[in-house]
Amino acid sequence: MSAEAIRLAVRRPARRLFVHQLRTEQLVFWRSREAAFFIFIFPLLLFVLLGSVYDGKFQHVPVRWAVLAGLVGYGCANTSFAGLAIQLVLRRESGVLKRLRSTPLPSATYIVALLVSTLLVFGLQALALFLLGRVLYGTPFPSDIGSLVATLLIGSAAFAALGTATAMAIRSAEGSSAAVNFVLLPMAFLSGGFGPTTGYPAVLRAIGDVLPLTYFVKLVNAVYLHGHGFWTQPEALLVLAGWGVAGLVLAVRNFEWEPRER
Amino acid sequence: MHAIEVSGLRKAYGNLEAVRGVDFTIEEGEVFGLLGPNGAGKTTTVEILEGYRRRDAGEVRVLGHDPDDPGPDFRERIGVVLQSSELWPNLTVRETHAIFAGYYHAPRDVDEVITLVGLEEKTGARVKSLSGGQKRRLDLGIALVGDPDLVFLDEPTTGFDPAARRAAWEMIRSLRSLGKTVLLTTHYLDEAEQLSDRVAVMREGLIVRVGTPADLTTTDLQTEIRYRRNGEDVLLRTDEPTRVLAELTSAAVARGEELEGLQVRRPSLEDVYLALTADEAEVES
Numbered sequence: 001m002s003a004e005a006i007r008l009a010v011r012r013p014a015r016r017l018f019v020h021q022l023r024t025e026q027l028v029f030w031r032s033r034e035a036a037f038f039i040f041i042f043p044l045l046l047f048v049l050l051g052s053v054y055d056g057k058f059q060h061v062p063v064r065w066a067v068l069a070g071l072v073g074y075g076c077a078n079t080s081f082a083g084l085a086i087q088l089v090l091r092r093e094s095g096v097l098k099r100l101r102s103t104p105l106p107s108a109t110y111i112v113a114l115l116v117s118t119l120l121v122f123g124l125q126a127l128a129l130f131l132l133g134r135v136l137y138g139t140p141f142p143s144d145i146g147s148l149v150a151t152l153l154i155g156s157a158a159f160a161a162l163g164t165a166t167a168m169a170i171r172s173a174e175g176s177s178a179a180v181n182f183v184l185l186p187m188a189f190l191s192g193g194f195g196p197t198t199g200y201p202a203v204l205r206a207i208g209d210v211l212p213l214t215y216f217v218k219l220v221n222a223v224y225l226h227g228h229g230f231w232t233q234p235e236a237l238l239v240l241a242g243w244g245v246a247g248l249v250l251a252v253r254n255f256e257w258e259p260r261e262r
Numbered sequence: 263m264h265a266i267e268v269s270g271l272r273k274a275y276g277n278l279e280a281v282r283g284v285d286f287t288i289e290e291g292e293v294f295g296l297l298g299p300n301g302a303g304k305t306t307t308v309e310i311l312e313g314y315r316r317r318d319a320g321e322v323r324v325l326g327h328d329p330d331d332p333g334p335d336f337r338e339r340i341g342v343v344l345q346s347s348e349l350w351p352n353l354t355v356r357e358t359h360a361i362f363a364g365y366y367h368a369p370r371d372v373d374e375v376i377t378l379v380g381l382e383e384k385t386g387a388r389v390k391s392l393s394g395g396q397k398r399r400l401d402l403g404i405a406l407v408g409d410p411d412l413v414f415l416d417e418p419t420t421g422f423d424p425a426a427r428r429a430a431w432e433m434i435r436s437l438r439s440l441g442k443t444v445l446l447t448t449h450y451l452d453e454a455e456q457l458s459d460r461v462a463v464m465r466e467g468l469i470v471r472v473g474t475p476a477d478l479t480t481t482d483l484q485t486e487i488r489y490r491r492n493g494e495d496v497l498l499r500t501d502e503p504t505r506v507l508a509e510l511t512s513a514a515v516a517r518g519e520e521l522e523g524l525q526v527r528r529p530s531l532e533d534v535y536l537a538l539t540a541d542e543a544e545v546e547s
Contacts, residue, residue, distance in 0.1 A: 020364040095344060098314070102342040104365050104367075104408075
């Protein structure tokens with residue numbers, strides 16, 4: 001057998017397992033009405049509501065564009081941070097993670113499939129937001145698709161790392177959803193996830209200035225509202241990377257496959 | 263080749279020594295029961311063999327692998343039923359089996375396995391709609407779908423009603439006829455007695471007795487002979503029931519008496535088990 005043939009024989013099952021697990025994750029996600037509603041539909045509903053409330057200009061563009069950008073940010077945090085954290089806690093505490101460990105599915109394949117599945121959900125959500133905005137409020141499609149995709153990938157990665165770290169800090173399935181939303185909703189509010197924060201008191205804006213979502217929304221604003229490349233925002237990228245790396249370190253150090261409550 | 267070889271196995275959690283030097287061997291095709299009260303170290307032992315925990319000391323071979331550092335096919339060849347797992351509540355029985363089948367190189371036919379565990383009428387039912395007993399069957403089904411050589415069953419019938427237990431026992435017996443090696447942990451005596459070729463009794467992290475259920479009951483305790491004489495109950499314990507009984511009955515026949523309420527009772531596994539684990543039971547109560 002040639003080296004190439006051996007490599008294919010080794011790699012194919014890995015790819016097959018990855019595709020199998022990605023399909024499993026998608027099936028599990030969409031089959032759960034709560035997940036599909038709170039993670040996928042809820043940000044769309046909020047956009048429809050908030051889009052009808054805001055009117056006027058923000059940074060020289062119609063404010064509804066900014067509302068759309070904010071909700072892309074909220075959607076990202078909601079899906080990659082909150083949704084992932086809650087799902088991970090539930091699966092750990094229900095014993096699914098432990099059960100999967102005794103199958104031939106490699107741990108890395110499981111994690112990557114879960115992350116890609118989460119990214120897929122968020123990608124569809126972002127697409128739905130832009131389509132809704134176009135239909136309801138006449139918002140334009142992004143001019144620099146490449147930069148927008150890169151932005152969404154960077155944000156998703158940072159929030160997924162933070163979501164995983166948060167999941168490992170939560171001890172029980174009961175109340176995990178409340179705990180995560182206790183972090184998510186104020187963060188979204190303070191970071192401009194629910195619309196521009198220009199009218200907020202200085203104290204609230206100061207708190208918002210340390211939150212990762214603030215910088216992600218800034219990044220989306222720059223790319224979507226003004227057509228800048230994502231690389232033109234080094235401050236936002238740096239802060240997001242800092243949060244992401246901190247989340248990753250905590251996630252890797254504290255990762256647990258087995259239920260905490262025994 | 264032995265399916266499982268364990269010697270000098272030790273595991274502590276902090277100051278608590280859960281397993282304190284355990285040795286046993288399980289042959290291929292054998293159903294081996296690990297019996298003991300809660301906290302005896304059964305689950306710790308099994309989870310070390312499954313690869314979930316690292317041992318502190320001792321030698322362990324499972325299907326020729328060291329479970330701390332198993333080869334790539336180790337997980338292809340084992341099937342695990344954990345004490346509790348919830349799986350995905352919104353998927354169906356068939357979907358769940360198909361997902362697990364997809365993890366293995368050469369899985370069994372999904373519908374065949376569903377029939378084997380008796381869930382054929384629930385194929386399209388969501389997992390959350392299943393009863394406790396049916397969920398346990400699902401656990402067994404997904405443990406068998408990869409066609410393992412060795413199956414770990416950790417307290418497979420805890421919390422079952424009697425009918426569900428009987429049904430589970432039938433399934434476990436069918437594993438033996440498939441030629442699987444089974445390691446069963448339980449704190450139910452009748453379960454160990456009914457299902458196992460050999461039983462190891464664990465107590466406080468040690469195996470205190472190993473043997474067939476029949477071995478355990480014949481070697482340990484004396485046979486009891488009971489009868490009534492002049493209205494009083496008489497109880498004799500003996501290692502030589504045949505001789506004692508012959509003397510007793512021939513004397514009675516010679517006197518023309520009937521031995522009222524004559525009973526000869528071999529100790530049950532329960533008696534042996536209670537004798538072996540008595541101290542601990544006292545400590546707990």
